[in-house]
Amino acid sequence: MIELRDVSKIYKIGEERVRALDHANLHVYPHEFVSVIGPSGSGKSTLMNIIGCLDTADDGQYLLEGTPIEDYTENELAQIRSRKIGFVFQSFNLIPKLSAEENVELPLIYQKVRKNERMKRVHEALERVGLENRAKHQPTELSGGQQQRVAIARALVTRPSLILADEPTGNLDSHTSREILGILRELHNQGNTIVLITHDNDIARQAKRIVHILDGKLTEVTG
Amino acid sequence: MMALKMALRSIGANKMRAGLTMLGIIIGVLALVVLVSLVNSTTDSITSEVSSLGSSLLTVLVKDDHGSPLKLDNLQSWIDENPAIAAISPYASSNSTGKYGQENAGFSLTGVTGDYLEINGQKLVQGRYINLADVRNSSRVCVLDETSAKDLIGFVDCIGEEVSFDGVKYKVIGVIEAEDSIASFFSSSLNAYIPYSSLVRLSTSTGTAITTLYAGPADGYTVAQAEESLKELLLDRFDDDEDAFRISSVNIIEEAMNKVSSALTVLLGSIAAISLIVGGIGIMNIMLVTVTERTREIGIRKAIGASHRTILVQFLIEAVMLCMMGCALGIFFSWAILQIVSIITIDTSLSFHLQGNVVLWSVIFCFVIGLVFGLYPANKAAKMKPIDALHYGG
Ligand SMILES: Nc1ncnc2c1ncn2[C@@H]1O[C@H](COP(=O)(O)OP(=O)(O)OP(=O)(O)O)[C@@H](O)[C@H]1O
Ligand SMILES: [Mg+2]
Numbered sequence: 259m260i261e262l263r264d265v266s267k268i269y270k271i272g273e274e275r276v277r278a279l280d281h282a283n284l285h286v287y288p289h290e291f292v293s294v295i296g297p298s299g300s301g302k303s304t305l306m307n308i309i310g311c312l313d314t315a316d317d318g319q320y321l322l323e324g325t326p327i328e329d330y331t332e333n334e335l336a337q338i339r340s341r342k343i344g345f346v347f348q349s350f351n352l353i354p355k356l357s358a359e360e361n362v363e364l365p366l367i368y369q370k371v372r373k374n375e376r377m378k379r380v381h382e383a384l385e386r387v388g389l390e391n392r393a394k395h396q397p398t399e400l401s402g403g404q405q406q407r408v409a410i411a412r413a414l415v416t417r418p419s420l421i422l423a424d425e426p427t428g429n430l431d432s433h434t435s436r437e438i439l440g441i442l443r444e445l446h447n448q449g450n451t452i453v454l455i456t457h458d459n460d461i462a463r464q465a466k467r468i469v470h471i472l473d474g475k476l477t478e479v480t481g
Numbered sequence: 482m483m484a485l486k487m488a489l490r491s492i493g494a495n496k497m498r499a500g501l502t503m504l505g506i507i508i509g510v511l512a513l514v515v516l517v518s519l520v521n522s523t524t525d526s527i528t529s530e531v532s533s534l535g536s537s538l539l540t541v542l543v544k545d546d547h548g549s550p551l552k553l554d555n556l557q558s559w560i561d562e563n564p565a566i567a568a569i570s571p572y573a574s575s576n577s578t579g580k581y582g583q584e585n586a587g588f589s590l591t592g593v594t595g596d597y598l599e600i601n602g603q604k605l606v607q608g609r610y611i612n613l614a615d616v617r618n619s620s621r622v623c624v625l626d627e628t629s630a631k632d633l634i635g636f637v638d639c640i641g642e643e644v645s646f647d648g649v650k651y652k653v654i655g656v657i658e659a660e661d662s663i664a665s666f667f668s669s670s671l672n673a674y675i676p677y678s679s680l681v682r683l684s685t686s687t688g689t690a691i692t693t694l695y696a697g698p699a700d701g702y703t704v705a706q707a708e709e710s711l712k713e714l715l716l717d718r719f720d721d722d723e724d725a726f727r728i729s730s731v732n733i734i735e736e737a738m739n740k741v742s743s744a745l746t747v748l749l750g751s752i753a754a755i756s757l758i759v760g761g762i763g764i765m766n767i768m769l770v771t772v773t774e775r776t777r778e779i780g781i782r783k784a785i786g787a788s789h790r791t792i793l794v795q796f797l798i799e800a801v802m803l804c805m806m807g808c809a810l811g812i813f814f815s816w817a818i819l820q821i822v823s824i825i826t827i828d829t830s831l832s833f834h835l836q837g838n839v840v841l842w843s844v845i846f847c848f849v850i851g852l853v854f855g856l857y858p859a860n861k862a863a864k865m866k867p868i869d870a871l872h873y874g875g
Contacts, residue, residue: 312784313868333788339867340786351781351871355494367483368786412785 259420259451260286260309265318267304267474278304280474281318286453288419291446293454295462296471302455305471306424309453310343311335323419340368344413346423350405352397358384358408359393365416383411387441403434410441414450421445424455439464488799491771492806502767503807505760506850510811510843513753514835515818517746522819522833524742538600538730539696539708541715545725549718550690553594553616553677560596565710567699568596571677571691575684577646579673581633587670588629590646592680592687598657600697608640608655611676615654619678623651627659629671644673649683651675704730754846760807761850768800768858779862780870793863800855801848808847812840 267279278301286292296302307313308320311327320327322338330338344365345351352361362383366376384390387407397405406426413421423442427435443464446452454465462468468479492499543551556569570593579588597603598610606627615622623644630637630653633644642653657674680687698707708730719725772779779792787795812835819833826833 307868310784312871313866333790336783336786336788339784340788345784347871351777351784353778353781355490364782365785368782368788368791416786 259288259290259323260284260453261319261321261324262309263319263321265308265315265320267301267308267313268316277474279308279315282471282474282476284469284476286451288451289446289449290467291443291452291454291465292467292469293456293462293465294469294471294476295456295459297457300471301474302457302471303424304474305476306422306453306455309420310345310422311338340365341416342419344416344418344421346406346409346413346421346426348425348428350397350402350409350429352405352408352412354397357394357396358389358400358404358411361397361408362412362415365412369416379415380411383415384408386414386444387411401434402430403437406430406434406438407441410438410445414445418450420451420453422453422455425457426454427456427458427461435461484795484798485802487795488802491775491799492803498767499803499806502763503803503810505763506757506804506807506847507760507811507814509753509757509760510808510847511815511818512756513750513843513846514812514815514839516749516753517839518815518819518836519822519833520742520745520749521836521839523831524738524745526831527738539698539704539711540729541694541696541711542727543690543692543694543719543725544727545719545722546690546692547719547722547725551694551718552689552691555718556594556691556694559711559714563710563714565699565702565707566696567702568600568697570594570597570600570695572597572693572695573677573680573684573687573691575680575686576670577683579629579633579671580645581642584633584635586629586633588646588673589670590680590684591672591674592677592684593674594677596697597674597695600695604658606656606658607638608653610655610657611674616676616678619682620676621649621651621679622654622675624655624657624674625653626657626672629673630656632671646673646675647683651679750842757843757846757850761804761854764800764803764851765854765858767803768796768855769861771799772796772858772862775862776865776870776873779865780867780873783865783867784871789863792865793859796859796862797852797855800859801851804847804851804855805844808844812843 262282262284264281264283265279266277266281269276269278282305294302294305304313308315311322314327322342327335353364356364359380362380363376366379371379381390381393384393387410389404389407389411392400392404397408400408410426421442426442427438430438439461442452442454454461456462470477470479553571556571560566560569573592575590575592577588577590579586593611594616595610595612598605610624611622614620623646625633625639625644627637630639634642634653637656639653639656643650644653645651675683681689696707696711698704708728712728715726715728716723782792816835819835823833
């Protein structure tokens with residue numbers, strides 16, 4: 259499903275070069291639940307951005323479902339983000355002016371799904387995260403946990419093959435975190451591939467497979 | 482549809498700013514529509530006044546008579562045989578010096594027949610007009626207009642006085658109302674009308690062959706019908722040669738007015754267009770601010786699957802919509818202003834109304850301005866790298 263071969267990402271700040279990813283190798287198979295754990299600044303977000311096609315590697319090869327990403331045009335990358343990947347961010351990243359419902363609907367609009375079908379799927383997704391009664395609320399009228407659940411609903415409404423979660427519980431208390439993780443686990447049980455990024459050991463342990471990242475280097479932890 | 486709603490929302494989210502931005506467009510449209518409508522309405526009413534004098538007038542110029550020149554007798558038979566034509570008069574004019582006692586004045590002598598009075602919409606104030614007998618006998622009689630009578634003779638009530646043109650004595654038989662036409666304003670000579678046949682005798686430049694004539698339609702017939710009928714006669718006469726003559730139903734003054742009006746329209750239109758362009762620059766400016774402010778939103782949209790095109794279209798629609806809303810408001814205010822002006826000028830003959838084609842043009846122009854000035858900001862938004870946009874401002 260995901261294959262990283264010697265992927266490097268280098269940020270240049272003036273004269274200084276930061277290797278955010280250093281010859282990273284990673285293989286994620288379909289229906290896996292992988293968590294990536296590492297301290298702050300270790301390159302976790304960089305990894306996720308590359309996996310999610312938001313950014314491109316400076317070196318190495320990234321194959322998504324067998325096709326190298328470099329071969330895609332900007333437009334095709336947008337298509338991939340639209341159809342194959344669902345993002346869950348630490349800072350939720352909901353669009354403030356739109357209601358919960360409309361935020362969830364947006365990816366389907368970009369996929370040009372018909373109105374009726376759209377409404378059906380939006381409500382299914384909101385139901386799955388237990389927020390059907392908050393559909394008309396604006397993000398500012400929702401708690402952090404509820405906002406993150408809306409974000410999860412938005413990620414899964416397109417039925418992507420891959421859900422990428424970058425510290426989805428980073429801004430939430432432990433109780434809400436457990437709820438969010440519960441939803442992710444449930445999605446995994448229903449057959450989704452999930453990559454969960456975190457710096458918290460307890461959270462990482464939710465996954466069957468854990469990958470360590472430190473200074474841009476990946477190491478497999480077999481649990 | 483969805484994109485329209487989204488654009489409307491984000492404009493609505495900042496009404497004050499949208500309003501101020503639109504102001505440029507509103508003022509531009511206002512200037513365009515009001516100025517052009519005022520010019521057009523004014524010239525329309527002036528031309529309609531001018532043409533009420535002579536727009537039911539047909540002018541025929543004979544360029545090539547094919548060896549059978551038109552004579553006075555021919556014209557009379559044309560009237561008798563054609564119900565659509567009520568009046569025909571030959572027309573020739575010649576400059577001459579008029580003399581009354583010790584007074585001298587430059588005259589424009591016009592040779593016509595009795596029908597000319599009606600065709601040209603002149604009004605008799607004294608005596609009678611030239612009649613059939615005058616023409617047949619080449620009588621030495623003349624009709625003056627009021628101004629000429631006052632200038633040369635000194636009083637209007639001058640029937641029976643004798644005026645000499647180029648040394649030949651003419652008896653004044655009638656006085657007509659002075660023409661307030663623009664043409665008469667520019668000419669310094671006085672006007673006198675004499676039988677066509679008399680002018681033929683007096684002036685070497687006028688012959689018995691008629692080269693210019695005026696005709697008017699009969700009651701119940703349109704100018705076009707009369708023109709058609711006249712054309713048939715002329716074709717018949719000149720061996721079906723369309724190039725032998727020219728018929729026009731447009732009056733010279735009207736034509737001149739139209740020229741002035743279109744020149745003014747272009748002038749004012751371009752001034753207004755410039756203010757619209759300035760308005761467009763305002764739109765571009767605000768769109769650039771909007772794009773920067775919403776960088777993060779753009780990042781989110783791109784992350785969840787919006788393509789380059791989708792973002793481009795979204796911001797373009799927003800820019801065009803701002804323009805079109807400004808345009809709509811501008812047209813509404815223009816309508817209101819013209820309405821007010823109409824009420825103020827209600828007892829003059831001027832009437833002001835929104836000109837359909839100006840409205841159409843301003844709509845098209847605003848649309849284009851929205852597109853052109855929206856393109857750069859929209860493209861800037863669409864070009865953003867999703868990762869940079871997402872991280873913008875934290
Ligand atoms: N846009 C950037 N420009 C320059 N350097 C960057 C940029 N983004 C990340 N870096 C650097 O790359 C390294 C990895 O950053 P990254 O955001 O991937 O870390 P992270 O593991 O996600 O950290 P955190 O847990 O705090 O989110 C850091 O040293 C960071 O300073
Ligand atoms: Mg991070």
